[in-house]
Amino acid sequence: MKLFFTIVALIFTLQMTAQDQSDLPARDINKNEISLSPVNIIAFGALDIGYERVLNNNTTLGLDFFYRFSDGIDNDDDIIDRDGIFDKEIALTVRYKYFFGNRIARGFYIEGFGMLSDGEHEEFVELTNVAGDFIGGTNVDMEYTDFALGFGVGGKFVTKKGFFLDIGFGIGRNLFHKNSPDIIVRPNLYVGYRF
Numbered sequence: 001m002k003l004f005f006t007i008v009a010l011i012f013t014l015q016m017t018a019q020d021q022s023d024l025p026a027r028d029i030n031k032n033e034i035s036l037s038p039v040n041i042i043a044f045g046a047l048d049i050g051y052e053r054v055l056n057n058n059t060t061l062g063l064d065f066f067y068r069f070s071d072g073i074d075n076d077d078d079i080i081d082r083d084g085i086f087d088k089e090i091a092l093t094v095r096y097k098y099f100f101g102n103r104i105a106r107g108f109y110i111e112g113f114g115m116l117s118d119g120e121h122e123e124f125v126e127l128t129n130v131a132g133d134f135i136g137g138t139n140v141d142m143e144y145t146d147f148a149l150g151f152g153v154g155g156k157f158v159t160k161k162g163f164f165l166d167i168g169f170g171i172g173r174n175l176f177h178k179n180s181p182d183i184i185v186r187p188n189l190y191v192g193y194r195f
Contacts, residue, residue: 030054030162033062035192044086045069050190052097054105059098066091066117087144087181091117099156106158111151113170113186118145121181142179148172152186162194 037048045068052062068089095113099105120141127136150172158164170186 030194033060033164033192033194035164035166035190037188037190039189040066046086048190050192052192054194057099057102057104059096060105062095062097064091064093064095066093068119086119087121088117088119088184090119091115093186095152106156106164108153108155109168110153111168111170113150113152113172115148115150115172115184115186116145117148117174117180117184118143120144121179123179144174144177144180146174146177146180148174148184150184150186152188154188158194164190164192164194166190166192 031054033050033052033054035050035052037046040046040048047067047069048064050062050064052060054060066088068086093113093115095111097105097109097111099107099109101107120143122139123142124137125140126134127138129135150170152168152170154166154168156164156166166188167190168186168188170188172184172186173182174180174184
């Protein structure tokens with residue numbers, strides 16, 4: 001008889017949980033997100049897409065793919081120096097976010113990230129004669145592949161239908177290659193959908 005009441009109580013509890021979740025908006029039930037950075041496409045000629053998985057109410061784990069289509073050919077009439085903003089040409093970034101408050105993976109957050117990137121970084125090279133005397137210098141494009149660690153802050157604002165805007169800023173340091181930029185920045189503006 002105890003087993004019968006235990007099973008009935010379990011079914012009742014599961015049914016109440018299912019009813020509670022059906023009343024929640026999609027943004028609070030769904031765990032997957034896809035996103036795209038329209039600013040990087042329009043201003044910098046770069047595809048920047050991401051996937052993020054909601055682990056629990058306060059944490060997410062994500063993966064971003066960045067690919068710059070423009071090859072650094074700058075027109076003198078352009079207002080934006082595209083090479084000066086992004087040295088990376090291709091990058092894969094893993095990020096872990098912690099959200100503050102009791103809302104499900106939305107609101108203000110801090111993040112830690114690791115980025116594997118490849119690109120060209122402009123370096124000043126000193127020129128010397130055979131005796132070792134300085135005779136001048138020039139800027140040279142140096143190719144690199146490097147891994148960076150960093151952190152960031154931001155906010156994710158999710159509608160009842162699951163669409164979101166994620167705005168953030170991150171900074172990190174490349175660790176291994178001498179030709180890579182020492183410091184990297186990650187200005188983020190993503191639009192996406194939680195499903």
